[in-house]
């Protein structure tokens with residue numbers, strides 16, 4: 001019953017008032033709840049905006065009657081303590097105002113869902129309590145309330161992301177007829193927003209930047225973001241950027257120390273590479289998208305990164321691993337002894353296919369080229385299908401990619417990307433017989449007493 005009444009009251013205030021009257025003799029409890037619901041609705045945008053598809057600011061005007069109490073100036077502080085939870089809370093709305101006809105008084109404007117008579121106020125001094133008319137408008141509501149009031153009651157906007165000055169939504173088919181209203185409201189209400197864009201399709205293109213439609217605002221999608229104490233400039237139409245990965249980027253950065261080496265195979269505009277180089281790691285950052293390299297260079301300068309700490313490559317990940325990573329690690333390998341403490345990290349964030357690049361490491365080096373202290377730690381991102389169960393999906397990934405017998409140090413569940421799909425990170429320490437050639441030479445390790453060196457034969 002309670003549910004029914006609340007729903008009715010949301011749909012139509014007038015109807016629910018009539019309903020209250022009809023039911024009043026029988027259902028006292030319900031009436032109480034219903035009158036509260038009506039009062040709460042009073043503070044929401046007018047019911048007339050529901051279904052609006054062409055933005056009309058005038059339709060948001062609404063005249064309501066609200067309780068007020070006039071308080072003498074000397075009692076304002078104490079009254080504020082007592083009444084602060086009962087004041088009307090709306091955007092751009094001052095609930096304590098000067099009194100029009102008496103300079104020595106302030107008017108407290110009260111929430112009708114919490115106050116209906118002077119007795120509700122618990123004030124121990126007598127003050128003038130009365131109802132006044134108030135004109136509310138578009139500026140008084142947050143975007144959540146406006147969008148909820150505009151959309152049919154069974155629809156809602158699930159979420160949005162902010163990328164600097166760009167607000168990004170991913171509208172379901174049934175919301176598309178309201179897309180321009182949603183765009184307008186988000187642009188008006190979200191501080192610093194210059195454009196609202198809607199993702200048109202799933203990310204399918206190679207560079208992982210998505211097809212979008214500008215719903216409201218500027219079609220120039222250049223913006224700036226901050227992440228892990230670094231500043232990044234980017235053009236959202238040219239490159240991939242996902243603000244939801246900030247914490248995961250931070251998790252990896254916490255594993256790095258100054259002097260470590262980072263090979264960032266699918267670097268994007270540098271959320272791993274730039275902060276890592278800034279903290280003193282030697283970084284080789286690669287991305288196939290030339291625009292990513294352009295923005296990587298801009299961000300390198302912006303974050304004052306020294307040339308010797310960050311080198312940028314624009315190649316397919318497989319070529320980068322087989323040529324540049326290989327040559328660099330070989331040249332470094334000699335310096336890496338058991339007491340050097342330098343770790344080699346490889347980030348591979350291209351979850352749709354990145355795991356397939358692990359095979360580029362198989363037998364990449366000659367046995368002598370790599371020491372036990374220069375074995376890279378791979379941070380591989382991939383998607384797990386959880387239709388049957390997470391455990392089942394994970395097992396499949398490990399078997400299909402031949403990772404079951406690797407030295408897996410961590411499997412981290414990064415985030416849900418769809419109802420039956422999770423993004424995970426597999427962090428594994430490579431083994432020498434995985435990344436070095438062993439098959440064409442029969443190897444014997446000879447320890448010679450004279451020179452105390454290990455020889456490979």
Ligand SMILES: C[S@@+](CC[C@H](N)C(=O)[O-])C[C@H]1O[C@@H](n2cnc3c(N)ncnc32)[C@H](O)[C@@H]1O
Pocket residue numbers: 206207208240241242245265266267268269270271272286287288289292315316317318349350351
């Ligand atoms: C999911 S984004 C990750 C970007 C960044 N590392 C991050 O964590 O936000 C993947 C990146 O891989 C790049 N990419 C796609 N295919 C590639 C390939 N075959 N070789 C190198 N980079 C590739 C895309 O251009 C994109 O910038």
